[in-house]
Structure formats: C-alpha cells, structure tokens
Amino acid sequence: MPNRLLLKQSIDAALENTALxxxxxxxxxxxxxxxxxxxxxxxxxxxxELLKIVCSRLTKLTKEPDLxxxxxxxxxxxxxxxxxxxxxxxxxxxxxxxxxxxxxxxxKITIEQSDFYISASIGIVLYPNNADSFKLLxxxxxxxxxxxxxxxxxxxxxxxxxxxxxILEKHKMxxxxxxxxxxxxxxxxxxxxxxxxxxxxxGLEALVRWRSPNGQTIQPNEFITIAEESGLIIPxxxxxxxxxxxxxxxxxxxxxxxxxxxxxxxxxxIQDVDFVKNLSQKxxxxxxxxxxxxLEVTExxxxxxxxxxxxxxxxxxxxxxxxxxxxxxxxxxxxxxxxKLPLDKLKIDYSFVKDITIDIETKTIVKAIIAMTxxxxxEVIAExxxxxxxxxxxxxxxCNNFQGFYYDKPNSPAYIEKNYFKK
Ligand code: C2E
Ligand code: CA
Ligand code: CA
Numbered sequence: 398m399p400n401r402l403l404l405k406q407s408i409d410a411a412l413e414n415t416a417l418x419x420x421x422x423x424x425x426x427x428x429x430x431x432x433x434x435x436x437x438x439x440x441x442x443x444x445x446e447l448l449k450i451v452c453s454r455l456t457k458l459t460k461e462p463d464l465x466x467x468x469x470x471x472x473x474x475x476x477x478x479x480x481x482x483x484x485x486x487x488x489x490x491x492x493x494x495x496x497x498x499x500x501x502x503x504x505k506i507t508i509e510q511s512d513f514y515i516s517a518s519i520g521i522v523l524y525p526n527n528a529d530s531f532k533l534l535x536x537x538x539x540x541x542x543x544x545x546x547x548x549x550x551x552x553x554x555x556x557x558x559x560x561x562x563x564i565l566e567k568h569k570m571x572x573x574x575x576x577x578x579x580x581x582x583x584x585x586x587x588x589x590x591x592x593x594x595x596x597x598x599x600g601l602e603a604l605v606r607w608r609s610p611n612g613q614t615i616q617p618n619e620f621i622t623i624a625e626e627s628g629l630i631i632p633x634x635x636x637x638x639x640x641x642x643x644x645x646x647x648x649x650x651x652x653x654x655x656x657x658x659x660x661x662x663x664x665x666x667i668q669d670v671d672f673v674k675n676l677s678q679k680x681x682x683x684x685x686x687x688x689x690x691x692l693e694v695t696e697x698x699x700x701x702x703x704x705x706x707x708x709x710x711x712x713x714x715x716x717x718x719x720x721x722x723x724x725x726x727x728x729x730x731x732x733x734x735x736x737k738l739p740l741d742k743l744k745i746d747y748s749f750v751k752d753i754t755i756d757i758e759t760k761t762i763v764k765a766i767i768a769m770t771x772x773x774x775x776e777v778i779a780e781x782x783x784x785x786x787x788x789x790x791x792x793x794x795x796c797n798n799f800q801g802f803y804y805d806k807p808n809s810p811a812y813i814e815k816n817y818f819k820k
Contacts, residue, residue, distance in 0.1 A: 398452050404466040404474055408524075408531045411478055415525045420479040421487040426520040426538035427455070427498060430550040432471035435515065439508075446508045447515065454501045458494075474538070487523065488555075495519055495553045503551065516551035518542055527556055540564060571627045573609075574620060578632055582608050585640050586807035589817060590656070590778060590800045593788050598817045599798060600691065600778075602659045603641050604807045605633070625663055634666040638676060641690070642683040644810060649685075652818045659691040659721065664698045668705070673712045680716065687717030693744065694720065696728030707737055714739045721778075726766060735773060743770055745796070747781025754786045767794045 399407075411422050429451065436444035448471065455465045455473055464476040477494060481487040499517060506513045520542025528534035541556035548554060577583060583605055590600035607615040624630040641658055648655055666672055680687055692713065698706050710720060721742035726749055745766055752759040763779075770777040779791050782801030791799070805816075 398456070399464060399466040401466065401468045404464065404468065404476065405531045407464050407476060407478075408534060411476070412525055412529060412531070412534075415479075416529075418479075419482045421481055421484065421523055421526070423477045423480060423487070423491050423521055423523045424534055424538050425475040425477070425491075425495060425498065425553075426522075426535075426542045427473040427475065427502075427517050428519075428542050428546070429471040429502070430516045430518055430546070432515070435513065439513075443508050447506055447513065450506050450508075451502060451515075454504075455498065458497055458501055491521060491523070491555075495521065499551065499553065518545035518550050519553035520545055520556065521553055522556040527558075537561070567623060567626075570620065570623050571629065574607075574624060574627070574629050574633070577607055577609070578629070578636065580610075581636075582610070583633065583636055583640070584608055585637065585644070586809060587658070587813050588800055588807035589805045589813070590659075590798060591804045593792050593797050593799050598656050600657045600659055600800075601813065602661075602693070602800060602807070603637060603644075604661070605637055621663075625665060628665065630663045630665050631669050634663060635675060637661075638679055642679050642685050645685050645689055646683045648810075648814075648818070652814075652820065654819070655689060656817075657689050657691050657719065659693050661723065662692045662694050664695070664700075667694060667698055667709055668702065673709060673716070676713070676718070677716050688719070691719040691721055691742070693723040695723050696725065696734075699731075699734040699738075703734070703737075711739055721776075726762070732769075735769075735775075740775055742776040742778060744800075745777065745779045747801075750779050750781045750787055750791070750801070751783075753790055754784075760790070763791070764794050767791075767796050771795065 408424070414420070415422055432444070432447075435447060448467075451473070452465075452467065455475065459465050459475055462478045464474075464478070466474045466476070468474055475494070475498065477491060480490050498519060502515060502517045506515060520538045520540065522528060522534055522538045522541060524534055528537055537556045540560050541554045544554040544560055545552050585603045585605055587601040587603055589598050590602065591597065592599050605617050605621075607620060609615055621630065624633050637660060641660055645655065645658060679685070680690070713720060719741040720739060721744055722740060723744050724746040725743040727746045743766065745763060749759055749763050749766075753763050754760075767777055776798070777796050778798040778800060779787075779796050780800045782788055782791070782799045782803045784803055788799060788803060
C-alpha cells in the first residue's frame with residue numbers, strides 16, 4: 398500500500414493540476430476508532446491482521462485514479478482526484494464514498510475464528526480551495542478528523558475554516574493559562590453552604606477565578622474545560638489546594654470555629670499518581686486539620702480505571718478528608734459505584750433544584766435521591782438554590798443543607814470574614 402511519501406507526490410501533482418483545470422479533489426483522513434484497545438486486548442498479531450483486512454477493504458472500494466495510502470499505525474488516506482468542477486456534485490460524490498468507507502470498515506471482521514467490529518472517524522478536506530500544500534492539507538484533514546472523533550466517532554466531518562479559528566483560540570487560551578499559573582493570576586472566591594434550619598454557615602466552597610492582566614475576571618466555566626483538555630488542571634488544581642490551605646491557616650489563627658472548605662477536584666487530578674501524597678504533604682506543611690477539607694469530585698471519576706480510583710479515594714479517606722459527589726444525577730448512569738466508593742456526601746445538581754418546584758418528575762427524582770442518601774448513610778446538600786420555595790420543598794424531603802444565590806454568591810475571603818465569622 399502506498400506510504401506517506403507516495404501520497405505526498407500524488408497530492409503535490411494534484412494541487413498543481415487542479416489549479417489549472419478547475420477540478421475539485423479531496424482527501425479523506427481515516428482513523429480507526431479505539432484501535433489501541435484491539436491491540437491491547439488481542440495482541441499485536443491480531444492487530445496487524447485487522448489492519449490488513451481494513452487495507453484490502455479500502456483498496457477494493459477505490460478505483461483509478463484515486464489513491465489509498467497508509468500513513469501511520471491505524472491511519473489511512475484516500476485521495477479522490479478530479480472529482481468534479483461543480484462543488485455540489487463534488488460534495489455528493491465525496492459523501493457517498495465516505496458512507497461506503499464507514500460501511501465497509503464497520504462490517505464484521507473475523508480473525509482466528511473470532512468476530513470483531515470496528516469503526517472509523519473521517520476528516521475530509523477539499524482542495525485546492527482549502528489548502529495549497531500537502532502539509533496544510535494534512536493538518537486540516539487532521540483537524541476535521543479530530544472533530545469527527547469528538548462528535549462521537551464512526552462519522553465524518555468536512556473541514557471548515559472556523560474549526561481552525563476555534564483551535565487557534567484554544568491554543569491562545571492554553572498559553573495564557575500557562576502564563577497565568579507562572580504569574581499567579583488565579584484567585585479563590587468562597588460560596589457559603591448553609592443549614593436551612595438554623596441559617597448557620599456549615600461550609601464554604603472554594604471556586605477559582607482568573608484575574609487576567611487587563612483587569613478582567615474570567616469565570617471558571619470559560620477555562621476549566623480547556624485546562625482539563627490540556628492537562629493544565631493538574632498544576633492549577635495543586636495551586637487551588639495550596640491556596641485553600643494558606644487561607645485556612647490564616648483563618649484558624651483568627652477565628653476559633655471554622656466551617657469545612659470544599660475543593661473541586663477533576664478526574665485528571667485524582668488520577669495523578671502524586672495527588673494523595675501532595676495533599677497529605679500540604680496538610681502537614683500548613684498544619685491543617687484534615688476534617689476541614691472536603692473534596693468534590695464528579696461522577697465521571699467512575700468512567701475509567703475504577704479499581705485505581707477506588708484505591709485512591711480510600712487513601713484520601715485515611716488522610717481524614719471528606720469526599721462528596723458534585724453535580725449528582727447528571728453523569729454516570731449506574732448507581733452501583735455509590736456502594737463501592739467511600740463517600741460522605743452527595744451534592745444534588747443545580748439542574749434538578751432549578752425545576753424542583755415546577756416539574757413533578759424532577760420533584761420525584763430529587764425525593765428519591767434524598768431518600769437514597771438516608772439509606773446509604775450519606776449526607777446531602779442541594780446546590781443552586783435560588784428561592785425560598787425550593788428551600789422549603791427540599792427541607793420537607795429531608796435535605797437541610799444548601800448552597801446557592803438564595804443565601805449568598807461566591808465572595809472574597811474578606812467578605813466571608815466580615816459577614817460570617819465570629820472572633
Ligand atoms: P460547580 O462546582 O458546580 O460550582 C457551582 C457553580 O454554580 C459556581 O459557578 C457558582 O457560582 C454557581 N452557583 C452557585 N449558586 C448558584 C445559584 O443559585 N444559581 C446559579 N445559576 N448558579 C449558582 P462558578 O464559580 O462559575 O464555577 C463553575 C464551575 O467551575 C464549578 O461548578 C466547577 O465545576 C468548576 N470549578 C470552579 N473552581 C474549580 C476548581 O478549583 N477546580 C476545578 N477542577 N473546577 C472548578
Ligand atoms: Ca463543586
Ligand atoms: Ca456542582
């Protein structure tokens with residue numbers, strides 16, 4: 398099968414020609430989905446066999462002058478040459494080839510009497526409109542392919558200029574986040590958690606903000622996802638833990654009774670091998686009683702590496718910190734994990750609280766969640782409470798702790814001291 402070099406020659410030639418004859422061509426970047434899993438679970442020999450089968454199917458599907466090349470482990474390119482001079486016709490033909498490719502790859506594959514099913518994600522770039530060089534063409538095909546992956550795999554995406562803009566924006570954001578870390582541009586606000594029966598402060602949730610150099614405060618919704626995608630959430634997360642410890646240490650010396658402080662922790666942080674050690678060192682370094690710290694993790698921690706995760710959470714428990722499930726009800730569908738994890742608390746997601754007084758089904762679900770926490774001996778808190786009606790209803794159901802604008806917004810440490818702490 399042609400390799401990258403042959404493909405480059407073919408595309409270089411095509412780019413020269415199409416500029417003259419007005420024909421549209423296209424490149425289909427085909428990447429097998431989850432091929433690594435096949436290799437890991439069945440061994441490399443079976444993986445090779447599978448690739449051969451895919452090669453032969455793709456070759457059968459295409460005819461002269463089109464070209465199929467293999468450019469990496471499980472990456473293939475189909476170059477469709479001189480498709481049409483009409484854009485609409487070209488797009489139709491490309492679509493039909495793409496459908497055939499997805500179909501032929503998804504057909505049953507038999508290796509050593511075992512049956513397998515595999516799928517592919519396809520990025521498509523048209524030329525000469527979208528690229529005047531092999532390099533640019535491949536880069537854009539790659540961008541479109543990643544879009545296909547993020548659309549749930551087993552599909553195709555045609556490259557559009559705005560995809561590149563989005564990626565450029567992301568890169569800019571990532572490099573700015575790096576700088577923000579170096580220059581300590583993050584700050585923490587704290588949002589009160591209140592016992593609705595006596596209106597006493599019970600906890601504070603630490604929420605990170607980014608004070609950008611131009612004086613703007615950027616909210617976490619605008620950068621946490623990118624921080625997670627780029628792995629930067631790990632150093633940012635360590636900064637948050639450090640900042641919370643410093644804050645508690647300062648508060649301890651001024652105020653005799655402190656609420657617990659909750660810290661949001663991403664899946665990636667939990668999976669970081671140094672997480673437990675680092676937290677334990679921080680608690681010692683600043684002399685923080687562990688029971689003042691509660692970690693909020695989302696249900697998504699149960700999606701991968703469950704055994705490892707359970708181990709890590711158990712270690713965290715032995716440090717003495719509390720564990721809470723954030724955004725409860727929005728994520729993982731199996732409740733089985735609730736029994737496996739050493740949890741202290743569930744935090745009912747804002748989206749349920751929002752509808753609880755309007756929608757009877759939501760009300761039923763929330764009632765069931767609260768009843769379940771009692772059965773499992775877990776604490777429960779509702780987040781995003783915005784009015785008295787929600788508070789009353791939740792208290793009737795047995796939930797007494799609340800966080801939300803009805804009580805207070807996230808605020809600076811100075812505001813918290815002034816309004817909540819007694820000397
Ligand atoms: P979250 O953990 O669910 O935090 C609660 C968010 O809901 C906060 O937004 C808070 O301001 C907002 N909120 C509180 N009460 C109400 C209410 O009554 N109504 C409405 N509409 N919203 C309310 P914020 O501070 O913008 O944080 C957004 C998300 O960013 C957090 O959601 C959390 O997932 C993430 N995040 C914040 N800080 C950190 C952090 O230090 N580490 C990590 N990994 N994630 C963080
Ligand atoms: Ca949270
Ligand atoms: Ca939440």
